[in-house]
Amino acid sequence: MAAGGNTAFKEFLEAYPLPSSITLKYRTKAVAFYREMLDVVASGRVFNEEPPSPQDGAEVCEGIPVSKPSSWRRFEDGFRKASEKTKVAFNSVTASAKDSYNKINSNPSVQKLKTETTRFLVDAGESIKSGTKAAYNRLRHKEHK
Secondary structure, X not given: OOOOOHHHHHHHHOOXXXXXXXXXXXXXXXXXXXXXXXXXXXXXXOOXXXXXXXXXXOOEOOOOOOOOOOHHHHHHXXXXXXXXXXXXXXXXXXXXXXXXXXXXXXXXXXXXXXXXXXXXXXXXXXXXXXXXXXXXXXXXXHHOO
């Protein structure tokens, strides 16, 4: 920003009868000159060229692209690419985790452990249920005496 800035740019353009179309305005010789001057000054070199005359500066250059991606657009593109790479990596890790889960689950020892654990929990639940019912009946029986 030390080499340019919006105010300096606007003041520079005041000398030129530029087209009202933004697309055409940024393709004029005046803007091309200013862009080149900024690049040179920003890189630490000395810029000694004379600016174009008002008539020459207002001419549209055919060699300048209609629109150059802005830094925000480049950021969005980079973010989109990074997101895509992250998605690919996530899908790869997820697939690997699913494969590992399936391998572990299909192991006979794991199957046996799951079956025994389930049986134990069902038996424990039944034991708790019957013990609670028996305790309730005893308490209820004592109340009626």
